[in-house]
Amino acid sequence: MKNFFNAVNNINFRGAYFTAIKAITHMNDGGSITFISSIARINGLPGLTIYSATKSAVRSLARSLAVELSDRRIRVNSISPGGVMTPFIKRDGSSSTKIEESIKAYSRNTPAGRMADPQEIASVAVFVSTSQASYINGADIAVDGGYGQI
Numbered sequence: 001m002k003n004f005f006n007a008v009n010n011i012n013f014r015g016a017y018f019t020a021i022k023a024i025t026h027m028n029d030g031g032s033i034t035f036i037s038s039i040a041r042i043n044g045l046p047g048l049t050i051y052s053a054t055k056s057a058v059r060s061l062a063r064s065l066a067v068e069l070s071d072r073r074i075r076v077n078s079i080s081p082g083g084v085m086t087p088f089i090k091r092d093g094s095s096s097t098k099i100e101e102s103i104k105a106y107s108r109n110t111p112a113g114r115m116a117d118p119q120e121i122a123s124v125a126v127f128v129s130t131s132q133a134s135y136i137n138g139a140d141i142a143v144d145g146g147y148g149q150i
Helices: 002-024 049-068 087-092 096-108 118-128
Strands: 032-036 075-081 140-143
Touching: 002 032, 002 049, 032 049, 032 118, 049 075, 075 118, 087 096, 118 140
Parallel strands: 032 075, 075 140
Antiparallel strands: none
């Protein structure tokens, strides 16, 4: 359990934190940082306790850095995706039947009726990083098909 906790924390929170801290030293004033959190930080989901906690930490990191970097006009936001159809979904060793059941269950509980395509998340990340989003700072943008909003 300790190894699992450390692995998830290292990927989701420590990786985000140390990458941002290193990047900030090389960024021009007026730049933008976008973190990927998760809708799991809002909705408690069985079996995702550690994952959810680390994604909550990423959201908190975005809020704190938005304030800390305001003097440099560096905007910091987070995106909270819901279920996304990525190869990672099939990585956990579950049977294809169990995976399909999970996808169907998520889709039934999402107003959009489906999981997201990775491009839908990427499009929001690109937008929030542009000058068109210059007044979006410290925000969390849910890209979840409505899952965490109902």
